[in-house]
Amino acid sequence: GQLAPLERPLQSDWEAEGKVTGMAGWVFRSRRMIRGMGHMLFPRYVQREARDFFYLTSRTLLPGAPLPAPSSPEPGEGAWRTRGLPQHGFPYALATTWVRSDARAGLRLRVLRADPHAMKPAAAAEDVAPTVLSLAAPARGDLSLWWSAGVLSLSKAPPAPGATALAAGSAASASPAATARAAVGVQDEDRMLVWVELPPAERPDARTATAMDALLQSMGCAERMVLPGDARAMPGGTLDIAGDPLPLAQARAATFRLVRARAPDAHAIFTDTPIVPPSVWQPLQAKRVRYFYKPPPAPSASAAPAPAPAPGAIRVQSSQ
Numbered sequence: 001g002q003l004a005p006l007e008r009p010l011q012s013d014w015e016a017e018g019k020v021t022g023m024a025g026w027v028f029r030s031r032r033m034i035r036g037m038g039h040m041l042f043p044r045y046v047q048r049e050a051r052d053f054f055y056l057t058s059r060t061l062l063p064g065a066p067l068p069a070p071s072s073p074e075p076g077e078g079a080w081r082t083r084g085l086p087q088h089g090f091p092y093a094l095a096t097t098w099v100r101s102d103a104r105a106g107l108r109l110r111v112l113r114a115d116p117h118a119m120k121p122a123a124a125a126e127d128v129a130p131t132v133l134s135l136a137a138p139a140r141g142d143l144s145l146w147w148s149a150g151v152l153s154l155s156k157a158p159p160a161p162g163a164t165a166l167a168a169g170s171a172a173s174a175s176p177a178a179t180a181r182a183a184v185g186v187q188d189e190d191r192m193l194v195w196v197e198l199p200p201a202e203r204p205d206a207r208t209a210t211a212m213d214a215l216l217q218s219m220g221c222a223e224r225m226v227l228p229g230d231a232r233a234m235p236g237g238t239l240d241i242a243g244d245p246l247p248l249a250q251a252r253a254a255t256f257r258l259v260r261a262r263a264p265d266a267h268a269i270f271t272d273t274p275i276v277p278p279s280v281w282q283p284l285q286a287k288r289v290r291y292f293y294k295p296p297p298a299p300s301a302s303a304a305p306a307p308a309p310a311p312g313a314i315r316v317q318s319s320q
Contacts, residue, residue: 059264060190062115063095067219070100080113084243086236088130088260093118094235096243103211107202110241111215112233114193116152120261121164129259134237136230136253137182141168143225145184145193150261152186152193154223166256169225172213176228178205183212185221194219195233197241 063080070077080095087093093115101107119132137145146153148163158165167184170176181204182197196212198204209226216224233241237254240246 059117060192062092062113062192064113064192067097067099067111074100081243086130086132086239088132089118089262091115091118091263091265093132093260093263096235096241098242099215101211101215103207103214107208107211108199109212109215110197110199112193112195112197112235112241114195114258115263116147116191116193117150118261118263119258120150121147121166122257122259131237131257132235132260133258134234134251134254135167135256135258136232136234136250137167137169137227137255138229138231139165139168139255141176141225141228142170142174144168145186145225147258152191154184154186154225166258167227167231169227169231172209172224172226174226177209177226179228180204180209180212180226180231181229182231182233183209183216183224183226185216185219185224187220188222189220194221195241197232199242200240 063082066080067078076098078097078099080097082092082095085092085094085096095113096111098108098110101109114133122129122131143154143156144165145167146155146159146163147166148158148160151159153159169180169184172180172183181202182195184196185194186192187194194216196215198208198212202208213224213226232250234246234251234254235241235243237257238246238251
């Protein structure tokens with residue numbers, strides 16, 4: 001069935017039409033799948049009952065809206081890229097872009113967004129699941145990035161039992177921030193991971209740390225930290241954040257590996273149930289069943305007397 005705001009003549013006797021309770025100005029229309037199918041008093045189901053409704057939850061998917069760029073943006077600046085990245089399925093797990101910063105002339109910040117629902121920490125080094133993202137980051141610091149049941153958070157202590165620490169760092173105002181080549185944050189609205197990184201030729205200092213922290217804040221990350229040292233994000237474990245191949249030595253420096261996980265999505269259920277034409281299921285649906293009272297069995301001389309049947313016991317006979 002469907003809802004329509006305006007009435008129109010019925011196209012055939014296969015259709016039914018009626019008013020929708022509690023929704024003035026709307027009507028419902030239904031259509032039978034086959035001629036032998038009754039309408040089954042469809043209007044009675046257009047009520048406010050639990051069986052008549054289902055609900056869809058909204059969830060942000062990558063890549064998302066482009067990042068704001070300066071008044072004269074360069075080609076590709078702020079536009080998210082998903083192609084050529086190791087997504088290993090849908091919804092997308094990664095998206096990358098770049099933007100310029102006013103902290104230093106010619107400074108470009110590389111940005112990666114990652115969906116924590118689409119990935120999970122590798123169970124072991126020999127885990128054969130496809131790698132989505134590898135991280136090379138400090139393991140100790142004032143703050144840590146935690147993964148727990150598809151949710152990311154930044155805190156000093158584990159947010160839940162069994163949470164996994166992915167990286168450690170400090171606030172942008174701390175003294176180790178002057179050596180940071182990367183910063184990380186978690187967006188408040190959708191809990192996406194945002195990783196900001198300097199280009200290889202860029203020299204880190206306090207200004208670049210402040211610029212990365214400011215970009216994370218502008219993207220809605222109340223939880224954020226900088227990562228001292230040569231921290232980097234590696235899509236697929238073999239690419240840099242710009243999508244270019246990494247030297248083997250840098251790829252082997254990964255401290256943590258995230259593999260593909262099944263994200264919440266719409267998928268088929270009961271896939272092992274075959275789909276058959278009406279010629280198969282209609283005779284079964286039309287089969288008549290007759291019910292008869294079942295008399296108690298005759299007592300046997302050699303066997304112990306059978307217990308008396310329960311009151312109202314019946315026997316069933318099927319016929320066409």
